[in-house]
Amino acid sequence: MRALISFTKKEFKSQIRSAKFNILIGLFIFFGILNPLFAKLIPFLFETLEDAMAQAGMNMPITPASDLDSWAQFYGNFSLYMIIFIIMQGNIFTKEYGNNTLVLVLTKGLDRWKVLCSKAFMLCALWTFYYLIYFLATYAATEYFFNTSIAQNVVVSAVYLWIGGLWICALAIFFSTLAKSIGTVIAGTLIPYILMSIFSVIPSIDKYLPTSLMSGANLIYGITSPSDYLIALGITVVTAAALITASVPMFNKKQI
Amino acid sequence: MDMLRITGLHKRFGNHEVLKGLDLSVPEHSVFGFVGKNGSGKTTTMKTILGLIKADDGEITVAGEKVVYGQTATNHHIGYLPDVPEFYDFMKPREYLVFCGEITGMEKEDIEKRADELLRLVGLDKEERRIKGFSRGMKQRLGIAQALFARPKLLICDEPTSALDPMGRKEILDILYSVRNETTVLFSTHVLSDVERICTDVAFIDNGVISIHGKLEDLKANFNSNEYLVETLNESDTFVLLEQFGGVQIAPTRLVFKEGKTEIFDIMNFIAENKIPVVKIERFEKTLESMFMEVITK
Incomplete structure (x- = not known):
């Protein structure tokens, strides 16, 4: 147990002492504030373009922005930020393969499953940390910019999105035990995510896909209720656990 | 007792068979030189001992325990120094050693004591910089400290001196020599003077098998075929x-004769009878280098 704690402590130190850590904190605060800011600016943009659009024969009703628009931005931009997170942090294993730093650790008799658990925990903790920053920044800025409280199920949908992010982390961990390069890990992680996003347009399939947890817009608009996602939630948890479990023998066999 | 025993080790990478039934035994408390040219399979053998490479066939035991690929139980007995040790460069040397102690399950007080002791031994006790700023020699010294940290029964060093300047090489060899009472040292190299300087035992690996193996003193004594160099004034002679x-011509006016095959006195008689002008006749002992050359040019 001490070895596991020590290796996890090492992972934390490695993150905290890297410039990447502060850059990502700054980025996610910025992204979080950007959501309500965009929601606030879009009606202004339409207003300035109103005359030009009317001359072109387009008539668009301009409704005042609300917290709902801010949260819609929050879910709309999620994919991009998740991709940034995976690109920046997906090298948690491959960096060590490339630098050969795991060689000394494993040749000291540290069990491979402990390395895997530490790194899996670290990636999930990082995701939780940055996501919390992103959520809180959006929440605080939405409170600041809007007086409305129209959005429904804000916390539940945010928790679902967080679980969806953890599922993507599980994919990244699984592919990190298979691949040696960050490129393969990113491709292996994002391709299933993109494919599921494409298949989610088919309503009969969508309710079974982990990606449905990430389409929280329907929840905040009140179109769906939290219980509608229970099957997807179960499948997400089971597949994430299966991916992590399958990573153990893969990592044990990996030539380092 | 043998600290390390390898029997019938085979390893193939694609079409290239690197190890072809390698047998090796390393006695306890020996300083064992593992000699071979580049690409002869030294690193593959060492990484297989450490469970980092899966053997195609054969068995390895460390301190009597069988090595299993991917599992690292036998590594509790081993300290390993790769040719280019890579550390977490955001750490300071002491911090790295403490981390090593923690992952090997040592007690906190022992970790502190051992870190002080080893940093002094390798001359890094006053170093406060992070590892990122370390030179190659400093990394190699820290590498030895981390390898010795958990008091391993077997210390494996993969070409520890190959990339170092003469001063750095001397420092590393002195350290390896100084720990011979605490542990068994197995180190690979192609620098034969390093082997002659500190090793008690030696094995030559060539073409995937061990060709010569034994106590350095015995090998030198058994290789009793010393050589004679005869240098004449004129090339025609x-x-x-x-x-x-017969003999081997190594230069236009120089010939080498193997002791035993040719009687030097016959040659000297011939020179005297034919009044051949000679620059020098020299007897030289078989060196490790000539043994090695003989092995790899067979």
Whole structure:
């Protein structure tokens, strides 16, 4: 147990002492504030373009922005930020393969499953940390910019999105035990995510896909209720656990 | 007792068979030189001992325990120094050693004591920089400290001196020599003077098998075929001697004769009878280098 704690402590130190850590904190605060800011600016943009659009024969009703628009931005931009997170942090294993730093650790008799658990925990903790920053920044800025409280199920949908992010982390961990390069890990992680996003347009399939947890817009608009996602939630948890479990023998066999 | 025993080790990478049934035994408390040219399979053998490479066939035991690929139980007995040790460069040397102690399950007080002791031994006790700013030699010294940290029964060093300047090489060899009472040292190298300087035992690996193996003193004694160098003044006389006695021409006027195959006194008689002008006749002992050359040019 001490070895596991020590290796996890090492992972934390490695993150905290890297410039990447502060850059990502700054980025996610910025992204979080950007959501309500965009929601606030879009009606202004339409207003300035109103005359030009009317001359072109387009008539668009301009409704005042609300917290709902801010949260819609929050879910709309999620994919991009998740991709940034995976690109920046997906090298948690491959960096060590490339630098050969795991060689000394494993040749000291540290069990491979402990390395895997530490790194899996670290990636999930990082995701939780940055996501919390992103959520809180959006929440605080939405409170600041809007007086409305129209959005429904804000916390539940945010928790679902967080679980969806953890599922993507599980994919990244699984592919990190298979691949040696960050490129393969990113491709292996994002391709299933993109494919599921494409298949989610088919309503009969969508309710079974982990990606449905990430389409929280329907929840905040009140179109769906939290219980509608229970099957997807179960499948997400089971597949994430299966991916992590399958990573153990893969990592044990990996030539380092 | 043998600290390390390898029997019938085979390893193939694609079409290239690197190890072809390698057998090796390393006695306890020996300083064992593992000699071979580049690409002869030294690193593959070492990484297989450490469970980092899966053997195609054969068995390895460390301190009597069988090595299993991917599992690292036998590594509790081993300290390993790779040719280019890579550390977490955001750490300071002491911090790294403490981390090593923690992952090997040592007690906190022992970790502190051992870190002080080893940092002093490798001359890094006053170093406060992060590892990122370390030179190659400093990394190698820290590498030895981390390898010795958990008091391993077997210390494996993969070409520890190959990339170092003469001063750095001397420092590393001195450290390895100084720990011979605490542990068994197995180190690979192609620098033969390093082996002659600190090793008690030696094995030559060539073409995937061990070709010579034993106590360094015994090997030197058994290789009793010393050699004679005969240097003549004129090149034509060299040919006369070559035709008469054989030998190997190593320069236009220089011939080497193996002791035992040719009687030096016969050659000297021939030189006297034919009044051949000679620059020098020299007897030289078989060196490790000549043994090695003989092995790899067989």
